[in-house]
Structures are given as structure tokens and as C-alpha cells.
Amino acid sequence: MAQSEGDFVKVPRGIDDPVRILWWRVDEFVPVMVGLLVGFIVQQLLLCSLIGLICIRYYKRFNNSAADGLPLHFFYWCGYVKGKGWSFINPFIRRFYP
Template structure:
């Protein structure tokens, strides 16, 4: 059996140039909305600022923190029986 080399960053998100895919989404959304209103440069700059704030927020919190906030706010919809309703804040025995 031959040893297999496993990359050290196998779980990292996809990167395009300098940004990961989740950082590119606000820039593209800002660009598309800017093109829709006729101000593509302003939309792209707003998307770039949102990406900068998102990167700062993501780097100062643990992995999955934003997903927990989204779940806690009740925006995750699933039919799984094992997930608890996020609106139930207190459990009684």
C-alpha cells in the first residue's frame, strides 16, 4: 500500500484569486445591484466594504459562528426530527 499525500488545507473553501467564495458573494451582489440601478462602481465598492466587514467579523469569531446565529434567529428550515425548534428558549423537565 502506497502512502497518500493529503493536502493540509483540504477543508478550506474554494479560493478565487485572493478571496474565498463566501467573500466574493457580497462583491458580486453589489456589482449586480449596481448594474441594475446604473451605478456599477458604487455597487461594487459597497460590496467590497461589506466583504471587508464580513472578513473582520469572521476572523474574530470561531468557525460556524454565523451559522449558529442564523439558526438561533430561526432562519434554518428543516424537516429533520433531530433538530430542535430554535424558538424554544426554555426547556422544562
């Protein structure tokens, strides 16, 4: 069905909003999933899930007080995340010589 000039187009309100699973953002959901996985392996599901929930609480506190993108920059600096562009350098090189 083609749109005429008078039709309105629905634009989502939160274009830049992060992806959410249940009521958590994806980066907040990972500790719970890791806690569930480790708890399933060591047969301590409740304990490890509670540890994951506690990690989320402290991560939210840290993330709300820090600048946007700080966890991603930290993981890049540690070498966990590697950029895909040619301008990203090796994160393990700490000194550059001319």
C-alpha cells in the same frame, strides 16, 4: 493503472480549508456578487461593488475575532438557514415548555 505498495498517495494539505473563489472564501465572495447584481439592476455598478468590498472588509474583521461557525449559527437563529437533520428544531421557537 494500479498502485503498488511503494507508491505514495498525494494528500491535499488543506482538507478542512473552505472553498475559495479567486482569493476570497465563498462566504466573503457573496457580498461582492450581491453588490454587482444590485449595481447592475440600479445602474450603479461601481458604487455597489465598492459597498460590497467594504462589507467584506468588515465581515473579515468580525469573522476573524469571533468563534468558528458564528455567522452560520447567527443565520440559523434568524431563520435563514434550516438544518437538514431531524434533530434541528424550528429556529423561530424561542421557548420550550415541558
